[in-house]
Amino acid sequence: MSFEREDLFRMPWSKTDNPGAWIEVTDVCNLNCPGCFRKNNLEGHKALKDIKEDILFSLKSTNCSRICISGGEPLMHPDILEVVKFISGQKLKPIILSNGELLTPALIRELKKAGLYQFYLHVDANQGRPGWTGKTESRMNELRQHYADMLYQGKIKCGYNITVRHSNLEDVKDIVTWFRLNISKVSHLSLIAFRGIPRYEGYEMFADGHSVEPGLFPNNVKSMDEIDISTLDIYNKLSENFSTIYPCSFLHGTSQLDTYKMLIINNIGSGSRIYGEMGGKTIQLYQFMHHLVFRKYDATIPSAGKTIFLLSLVDKRIRKTLANYLKAVAGNPLKLFEGIYVQSLVIQQPFEMIDREANLCDGCVNLMPYKGRMINSCRLDEYRLAGGPINFRKI
Amino acid sequence: MYKLPWSTTDNQGGWVEVTDNCNLLCPGCYRQRLTGDKPLEQVKDEILGCKKITHCDTMVIAGGEPLIYPFIADVIRYTASLGLKPLLLTNGKELNDATLHELKNAGLKRMHIHVDAQQERDGWPGKNETELNELRQAYADMLWKLKGIQCGFHITVVQETLGHIPAIMEWYRRNMHKVQHLSLIALRGIPLIPGIGYFVNGSEIPAQKLVNSYTGTSGISITTKEILDCIHNVYPGYLPSAYISGDALQEINKQLFIVNIGSSRSFFGVMGARSMELTQAFCHMFRGRYFSFIPDPAIGKKVFLLSLFDKQMRKTFRKYLRHLLKSPLEVFRKVYLQSMIIQQPIEFIGDEKNVCEHCVNPMVFNGLVINPCELDEYRVYGDPIVPLKNQTERL
Numbered sequence: 165m166s167f168e169r170e171d172l173f174r175m176p177w178s179k180t181d182n183p184g185a186w187i188e189v190t191d192v193c194n195l196n197c198p199g200c201f202r203k204n205n206l207e208g209h210k211a212l213k214d215i216k217e218d219i220l221f222s223l224k225s226t227n228c229s230r231i232c233i234s235g236g237e238p239l240m241h242p243d244i245l246e247v248v249k250f251i252s253g254q255k256l257k258p259i260i261l262s263n264g265e266l267l268t269p270a271l272i273r274e275l276k277k278a279g280l281y282q283f284y285l286h287v288d289a290n291q292g293r294p295g296w297t298g299k300t301e302s303r304m305n306e307l308r309q310h311y312a313d314m315l316y317q318g319k320i321k322c323g324y325n326i327t328v329r330h331s332n333l334e335d336v337k338d339i340v341t342w343f344r345l346n347i348s349k350v351s352h353l354s355l356i357a358f359r360g361i362p363r364y365e366g367y368e369m370f371a372d373g374h375s376v377e378p379g380l381f382p383n384n385v386k387s388m389d390e391i392d393i394s395t396l397d398i399y400n401k402l403s404e405n406f407s408t409i410y411p412c413s414f415l416h417g418t419s420q421l422d423t424y425k426m427l428i429i430n431n432i433g434s435g436s437r438i439y440g441e442m443g444g445k446t447i448q449l450y451q452f453m454h455h456l457v458f459r460k461y462d463a464t465i466p467s468a469g470k471t472i473f474l475l476s477l478v479d480k481r482i483r484k485t486l487a488n489y490l491k492a493v494a495g496n497p498l499k500l501f502e503g504i505y506v507q508s509l510v511i512q513q514p515f516e517m518i519d520r521e522a523n524l525c526d527g528c529v530n531l532m533p534y535k536g537r538m539i540n541s542c543r544l545d546e547y548r549l550a551g552g553p554i555n556f557r558k559i
Numbered sequence: 560m561y562k563l564p565w566s567t568t569d570n571q572g573g574w575v576e577v578t579d580n581c582n583l584l585c586p587g588c589y590r591q592r593l594t595g596d597k598p599l600e601q602v603k604d605e606i607l608g609c610k611k612i613t614h615c616d617t618m619v620i621a622g623g624e625p626l627i628y629p630f631i632a633d634v635i636r637y638t639a640s641l642g643l644k645p646l647l648l649t650n651g652k653e654l655n656d657a658t659l660h661e662l663k664n665a666g667l668k669r670m671h672i673h674v675d676a677q678q679e680r681d682g683w684p685g686k687n688e689t690e691l692n693e694l695r696q697a698y699a700d701m702l703w704k705l706k707g708i709q710c711g712f713h714i715t716v717v718q719e720t721l722g723h724i725p726a727i728m729e730w731y732r733r734n735m736h737k738v739q740h741l742s743l744i745a746l747r748g749i750p751l752i753p754g755i756g757y758f759v760n761g762s763e764i765p766a767q768k769l770v771n772s773y774t775g776t777s778g779i780s781i782t783t784k785e786i787l788d789c790i791h792n793v794y795p796g797y798l799p800s801a802y803i804s805g806d807a808l809q810e811i812n813k814q815l816f817i818v819n820i821g822s823s824r825s826f827f828g829v830m831g832a833r834s835m836e837l838t839q840a841f842c843h844m845f846r847g848r849y850f851s852f853i854p855d856p857a858i859g860k861k862v863f864l865l866s867l868f869d870k871q872m873r874k875t876f877r878k879y880l881r882h883l884l885k886s887p888l889e890v891f892r893k894v895y896l897q898s899m900i901i902q903q904p905i906e907f908i909g910d911e912k913n914v915c916e917h918c919v920n921p922m923v924f925n926g927l928v929i930n931p932c933e934l935d936e937y938r939v940y941g942d943p944i945v946p947l948k949n950q951t952e953r954l
Contacts, residue, residue, distance in 0.1 A: 169568075174566055174568050174569040176564030176566070176569075178562055178564070178566075178804070178916055178917060179804065179806070179809045179916055180562050180804045180809050180916075181562035181564075225809065227562075367761055370947065372910075372948060373947070373948035373949060416567075416568055421567055421568055421612065421928055445844075448843065448844060449844065452840035452843070452844065455836065455840070456833075456836060456837070456840065520760070520761065526566060526567065526917075527566065537809075538809065552910075555758070555761075555945060555947060556761050557758065557761045557762070557947075558760075558761040558762050
């Protein structure tokens with residue numbers, strides 16, 4: 165189903181009033197995913213003192229309500245529990261972004277105790293994981309289910325990040341089918357179109373007064389064909405398989421306003437089926453009310469249960485969802501006793517160069533501290549490796 | 560302060576330029592005379608395009624000097640017919656009662672007049688900003704007599720202006736009922752400094768040929784903070800309620816918003832951040848777009864209801880009540896709103912180009928949505944100017 169931008173709410177987030185921030189506790193990783201935008205083991209683990217300073221600086225600069233703890237692989241950091249505890253102690257929601265290789269039920273219990281709010285796992289078929297090489301995304305759902313069950317047992321919210329390339333674009337429907345079936349266990353899924361740093365014939369890359377070799381960056385690409393999947397390509401692929409899918413909000417690009425850098429779809433359903441989605445009115449009301457009450461925006465979706473249907477008073481998409489739910493209850497009254505959940509599906513088109521111009525997310529939710537300023541986390545290695553953001557000059 | 564939630568695609572304002580001809584030659588003006596009057600159909604297309612992309616509430620009609628554009632009444636009529644509030648930005652030289660009547664009948668809602676001492680207007684040579692209050696008063700009286708078109712002023716702030724800011728403020732407050740807006744805009748330009756080159760599309764350009772280039776930064780470095788400090792010297796505790804930060808340098812407040820509340824005789828105080836937030840949030844929820852300016856500045860005493868949520872408004876309300884005790888007749892006088900914006904426009908700081916994060920008046924140019932401050936970069940060079948450090952060595 166195609167959608168109208170008019171129906172969607174443009175999130176009111178900006179650099180200084182944003183629900184999210186991002187820190188990286190290490191650049192060491194125990195996987196070597198092709199196309200990763202972070203050079204492995206350049207600086208190693210950060211000291212806990214520096215991480216705490218990063219957290220406080222991020223909070224002051226962005227007014228965030230959540231902080232993503234990323235890396236590298238953050239579970240390899242020896243003080244990861246302290247980091248979670250410190251963020252939670254600032255009344256912020258800590259979220260870990262991990263490949264999950266080191267995750268155990270015991271660690272989940274410790275993380276829960278430290279105050280972890282949500283655990284996002286990056287699991288896709290291109291990672292070359294030991295024991296999972298050459299598997300399809302459909303088969304990778306087994307691994308996803310394993311982690312989802314483990315986190316469900318430990319009562320930590322679970323989410324997934326998946327990089328989408330041409331090799332797995334056809335399989336996103338299988339991932340989303342699995343995701344929708346697990347609405348009670350998995351609250352978030354990000355489908356992230358692969359992006360990298362391209363070369364332009366006749367131009368040299370330039371940063372901070374230097375020319376830069378593209379090979380310096382681990383995510384440099386030789387052909388634009390590798391990085392041409394858009395959020396709309398992914399959305400259209402899903403629409404072919406899920407007839408009612410409809411987004412509620414978005415962020416567009418900084419230089420290309422017609423690109424959807426984030427397309428947000430909030431499913432409402434029970435363990436047995438998805439009844440429908442949230443509309444733009446609900447997400448708007450939630451953002452504005454959250455800011456009025458807590459003086460911050462929120463990028464996570466709370467579990468509202470059946471009270472979510474009260475918003476059908478203002479939101480026609482929730483009215484449709486409620487109608488589907490009531491029909492299902494009429495057919496089987498036992499469904500009245502099922503829990504109702506909300507899960508968010510975010511289709512992303514990260515930082516990219518279009519005609520040599522940077523097209524970032526306008527309202528990026530993952531700004532991070534670097535040397536006394538907040539930068540887009542997608543561009544960290546441009547600063548680390550080249551001294552600043554890259555530009556192109558004619559040779 | 561409240562960070563205004565506006566973005567390029569969900570904004571309170573849009574901007575259109577009908578001509579680049581002008582009957583004044585203000586030093587530091589960022590607009591070159593290149594193309595003259597635009598065809599009316601093109602102007603209409605740009606207004607419609609801007610409305611569709613930005614969802615604006617107000618359309619600023621600017622130039623050049625829009626009052627010398629032959630179809631100005633048609634432009635205003637067309638803008639109003641789209642449900643937008645037309646706001647004319649003029650130097651006022653062509654203003655007379657007959658023109659004003661025609662513009663009012665066409666649907667003009669507001670007029671901002673640029674009057675400052677750098678303009679060297681006929682009949683006002685060598686006058687300083689304090690003396691120019693007389694000219695401002697003449698325009699304000701002309702609009703007040705007519706009724707139905709709100710009046711505002713823009714003043715470019717250079718070093719010599721700073722000493723006159725208290726007198727401008729005193730005049731402005733005294734005209735609470737006649738003048739609804741004041742913008743104090745720090746002069747900016749392109750600094751020619753060693754070590755920095757200016758590039759467009761990968762090639763260096765001769766920046767010294769630009770009309771708004773300056774040797775060094777001394778004439779173009781007044782900040783919003785310095786202007787606010789000047790105001791605080793005479794009106795301590797005069798607090799902005801909202802802001803827009805810089806895109807590259809977020810610690811810089813590019814725009815500071817202040818809303819005065821008073822009567823034709825007295826100034827009671829200012830609105831706080833909570834009132835600004837409530838206004839924007841509820842306007843967007845109920846009307847689907849953000850709020851630009853109130854149709855009737857004589858808002859009345861109901862504005863004090865906001866003191867239920869806003870402590871700054873409570874202070875203002877208490878001051879109003881004290882006025883009533885001293886002068887009970889004040890209860891029969893109307894209560895007015897008056898807005899003020901302190902601005903620090905597009906600037907080049909080292910190798911950073913610091914635009915407003917989410918320009919308040921995006922415009923359409925050749926199908927693109929751009930910042931009006933950057934229009935001549937597109938018109939002259941085809942793309943925005945990028946400052947880069949001069950090459951030092953290869954990595």
